[in-house]
Amino acid sequence: MPFFDLSLIFEPAKQKGKQPNEISSPERHSLEARIDALVHLGYTVIAINHVVQSKFQQPAPDFGLRKRDGVIILRRLTIVLDEASEKGFGLTNNNASSLASYDIISLLPTTQTSFSLACLTHSMPGPLTAHIISLDLSSQPRLPFYLKHTLIRTAIRNGAVFEIPYAPALSPNDEHKRRNWWANAREVARVTHGKSILLSGGGQTIADLRAPLDVANVATLLGIAQNLARDALSTTPKSLVLRAQTRKTYRAVLSEPKLMLPSSTQRFFLGLDTNRYVNCRASGDGSHVYGRTSRSSHFAAAYRK
């Protein structure tokens, strides 16, 4: 199973005389170095996380990164929602074309109102869905709002995931940050029961990166079950990335299945040939039939998602 790190932070430095949609060469070097380190640690899918404060205005520049074999690099947008952004933060149809350059959109609410907005409105399927709800786990000893069960449940049903970035747990010089992280990450793990959780980096430097299974082990110390902790780095982000692709398709259709009529032998195994089906059942061999039906209903369920 490939491992995913969906948060390689890119915060463009504000400099005078520099276009905001330009990437400077030290910034690119830092990104390249961190990607190399992540690849060495065993990640194969990496999302560069462009963080903007309170309002989305213009897309990140083309990073112009080196191509690497077997490594997928995605683009992700995170909008930090504060009080100023409660009236609107740029996730509108006017911006749809510039938002289409991102593979994943995520929101980081810091107020109660913006949190319920993120959970209820912006997790609904559509071209502007925010699939990741990220929370600031390290700046305050307790989260600024209560994680209401109904909100969390709605968001998860709509297909959103909650992100736990592990970088603050490693901050060597700030013990408040670490303490807050342990308390708040535990809270997130508690309300989600360990499911629909995404573990990701979220660090600014190479020193903040860790190998996937090490991160999963730290997550078990938060009270997440072993298998779920591992899923939070592999299966959850994988299905998330797939789901995020549906932003760009018509009515979230990913592929067009073709109807192929089965031949008579296949009809027999599918249980469509009633005469033979009865015989088959009489001989006590109905396993094919049940196997098929359950699998097809599984597909149907996957489709409805």
Next chain:
Amino acid sequence: MVRFKNRWLLVEFIPIDVRPTNSTAVTSKTVWNALKESVIFNFGETGWGAVGGSLTVKYFSPMTGICIIRVARDHHRIAWGAVTLITSLDGFRYIPRTVHVAGTIKKAQLAAIQHDREVVARLRSKYKTSSPGDEYTAYLTSSRANIEAIQE
């Protein structure tokens, strides 16, 4: 009777800062001290009480930066978490990466030898040397002997 069970962590320390050549080399004692500090720092006295009795660093190779850590199986996740949360050794920053978690010393040794070979192969392809009698071959032989000499 049931025997006492351990976990063997094979950890690689990836350097970030370049160490000046005149600085003292990292030894297994340094790793043990950093590990102890990290356990107490992150998991407190209770954490150290749970793992401290059995925690030993059995092997450390300064060239490839790998080490083998033994810890009692019951609370090995605390020790593993503490390894992950180490940020520096002797003031120089490192990324600790757990390569393998083994239940017996034998498997840890095999994983360590395998890992050594991979690192050497990477170095060789980087510097484009593949002569059979070079320093890497000598290193592989000696490290293999050292690793196999580890006793429980």
